[in-house]
Amino acid sequence: MSIRHGLLALLERGPRYGSQLRTEFESRTGSTWPLNVGQVYTTLSRLERDGLVAQDGEDDQGHALYSITDGGRTELRSWFETPVDRSNPPRDELAIKLAMAVGAPGVDIRAVIQSQRHHTVKAMQDYTRLKAQALADVPANRDEVAWLLVLEQLIFQAEAEARWLDHCESRLVRLAEAAATDPEPEVRTANRAPARTARPRTRR
Structure with a gap:
């Protein structure tokens, strides 16, 4: 804004x-x-x-x-x-954090996701309680409608973030399972004898 x-x-x-x-x-x-x-x-x-x-x-x-x-x-x-331009979205710290956590030594990315999900769900619950209070206050104060709209946007954002975190964790689980079931590629040894080629017979 x-x-x-x-x-x-x-x-x-x-x-x-x-x-x-x-x-x-x-x-x-x-x-x-x-x-x-x-x-x-x-x-x-x-x-x-x-x-x-x-x-x-x-x-x-x-x-x-x-x-x-x-x-x-x-x-x-x-x-x-004029519609708000979404072609250049702002940098999202959480998305960057998870991107950097992939493959980072000593980082349990699933633990990072679970910690963030706990925080996001708690925030969503807090916003929901504030929304209930705002709804109760609207009849006496019409300006509460503005705050109500902001709160609902925050709730939708938190819900979307929680769903995205669930998706990220599921994606990581599927990739880990796929990596565990894939056969190891055959390794060719350097000392393997080369295949013999047949020599053509000559007529006497």
Whole structure:
């Protein structure tokens, strides 16, 4: 998710100041993408430079407010309408770890898989409990719907990862069984006598 577009989406709901944007951003994403105030104000400065937001006075407490511009709305609409590019997926540490574990001396790759599966299943259970709480809170707080969507995405990701880990372990078992049942290739010895060739008979 682009931080700049996330801030534009919040500003389309009305003027906001920096720490307010940070709080709302983390609330809607369930703190899965934590921000600090410095990041928010740096991003706001760039958005202002690009003509996508503008300063809009101060609130009663003296906080500098920012509003989205027409250019910002156009940018936001384009972001919502453009599919997320999956042709260059981010590096996945787990996939790299398992790839490096294959054949690594002293590494039990199945133990690595089982340890990760335990962690993934626990995370999935935690997300499921949070989802139940979010569902209970939705009637009183419609903003909980945003957090609910994020939670469900995390649950689906964890489920997919657990299935993939099961697949990896099954694949390794099948390969190990196949290697154990394959006959050893015949080894030709260097001192084996060469085959004799028949000499043609000559007529006398």
